[in-house]
């Protein structure tokens with residue numbers, strides 16, 4: 001590929017080791033858009049005639065059509081997507097094609113392509129996030145008043161509703177979305193014009209190029225623009241966090257769908273069987289989402305480690321940003337798509353949920369609050385209720401079935417209205433503060449999200 005300085009062809013092993021076209025071909029649409037904007041600026045600077053520009057634009061468009069249609073043959077001899085396209089352009093339109101790379105380097109070119117790619121994919125992830133939120137909100141609405149135990153340490157803690165539990169994920173995904181919006185703003189800056197490291201003696205209208213490509217601004221330092229990949233890492237972090245949230249939801253569903261919990265039933269279409277055990281119905285989608293989150297975090301780590309010790313500016317190590325980046329976008333888009341579908345098809349099992357939430361121990365804290373309302377300091381109330389729990393465990397009588405005498409044997413602070421504490425409806429209605437699993441509060445939040453996501 002290199003003539004001039006070199007008298008020997010690149011060794012085959014080096015070519016195989018260094019080529020990136022086998023994966024960076026995915027940048028072709030962004031690469032071509034960038035080249036057309038660059039060529040137009042060359043025309044305006046008097047470096048290309050209008051005919052030459054038209055030839056370049058048409059040539060690039062025909063290459064794009066061929067790649068779209070799967071008719072393009074990529075060559076690893078030409079290393080990467082940039083050289084493949086430029087080479088083919090010159091083959092198609094003749095010597096004019098050789099003018100395209102004036103005032104440009106693959107260093108600013110690849111940074112531009114990668115930013116355009118990130119912007120497009122971030123928008124796709126945002127749409128998929130919204131869809132996932134919509135499905136969760138719908139499911140929450142369907143089971144707005146169905147109660148289940150909430151867990152800490154995976155031990156029964158306090159009663160919540162299915163809606164409150166699912167809406168927790170809607171809130172998490174909303175923050176994930178706002179992180180993407182934030183990082184999109186930072187990455188939407190145009191590096192073209194930075195050249196290999198120090199700009200060019202041939203000055204093109206950078207602002208016009210940036211505007212044509214939909215960038216909000218041009219980069220302010222040529223060395224920074226070609227050397228940094230902070231936007232890649234930021235995106236990978238955002239995607240890892242989405243994966244983490246989905247992974248925790250997956251774990252909840254693995255538990256909920258087990259025979260031990262039996263809170264939900266995943267559809268046959270979103271579960272798999274066992275090759276040996278005929279009775280099995282496995283939550284593989286949940287498990288794969290949990291497992292793939294390892295990849296998402298790993299992709300972030302691999303780019304961070306690759307960039308960490310690099311002197312300014314471009315080093316070939318930076319080529320290692322692409323496979324993790326492509327992989328994370330592909331993975332998270334698949335994960336969001338399949339999880340949304342699975343949640344939409346999921347049914348809750350109201351009998352099992354109600355049986356579990358009938359455990360009176362879930363209201364032990366409410367019983368302490370009852371004593372507090374009667375003037376007992378909370379620490380003391382905590383101890384008195386602890387004693388009642390111990391008595392219940394000892395005698396095998398549920399906490400809500402201990403007699404008034406048994407309660408007054410523990411403390412005279414317990415009145416004869418203790419039983420009212422164990423009324424679940426009442427327990428939910430007493431939690432009126434914002435953020436609590438109160439039925440009215442939840443339905444207000446559901447209404448908010450439905451409007452937000454409409």
Ligand code: ARG
Pocket residue numbers: 020024080106107110314316318319320322
């Ligand atoms: N494939 C390269 C990358 O992804 C493109 C830039 C190559 N630049 C260079 N000076 N070798 O980083």
